[in-house]
Amino acid sequence: MKIFLHRRGFIARIAALMVLPFVAQRRAFAQSEAVDSLIEKITGGAPLQRGRVKLEIPTLADNGNSVSLRVVVDSPMTPSNHVKSIHLIAPKNPRPGVASFFYGAGAGRPQISTRIRLSGSQGVIAVAVSACWDAS
Amino acid sequence: MAARISVPQNARRGDSIEIRVAIQHPMETGYRTDDNGTSIPKNVINKLACRYNGVEVFRAEMGSGISANPYLSFFIIAANSGELRFDWVDDAGVTGSERTSIIVAG
Secondary structure, three states, X not given: OOOOOOOOOOOOOEEEEEEOOOOOOOOOOOOOHHHHHHHHHHHOOOXXXXXXXXXXXXXXXXXXXXXXXXXXXXXXXXXXXXXXXXXXXXXXXXXXXXEEEEEOOOEOOOXXXXXXXXXXXXOEEEEEEEEEOOOO | OOEXXXXXXXXXXXXXXXXXXXXXXXXXXXXXXXXXXXXXXXXXXXXXEEEEOOEEEEEEEEOOOEOOOOEEEEEEEOOOOEEEEEXXXXXXXXXXXXXXXXXXXX
16 A cells, blocks of 8 residues: 555646647646656647637545546537547546547437546646548 | 446437446556565556447547546437447456447337
């Protein structure tokens, strides 16, 4: 129980990123190398766009072993414009990649609630990948 | 692995319905040691898939950053009456599965 038992407040700053092809705004959110390469793996090098992803997480958590959070993505979920996946990254965790959620055809509202571990106060990042063929 | 899965029994066609899954599992991080000081190997549920009438609609790939006794809530579109099947596997290769039926009206 070395890493996760800090009974301290967890200030979770919120950073929500959105991946959209055709939007030229690369590397707008510089993070550590590990996080950068994680995001790169998710996006496949596609540019990131801020917004449309809402990450609801308490600003102060009693216990880093279990922090509830919710990610809501603003997407019509039509065949031409839908969320393919949502990824959670906690940069200061020993393994920053927390989880990835994939949506197939037949998935409903692009929303996920879960409980995560956080090792210390940190910002949590949510990245959503959307298929958006009608983007101009 | 005991699991509690809540799915609305009835739904209207086209509705976005909430699925809630809670599985009993320690989600060992691999960073803990037992009373003798030997480290407990990492063992987490790394994959959970939800299939609706045989088609995968949702999949979660999880790491040690997910809390013990993982809980997930997500949405699917109620399309047809039938079966929802949940399958998961942990690092030790232990699998679990659960199925529920759903009636879609309209």
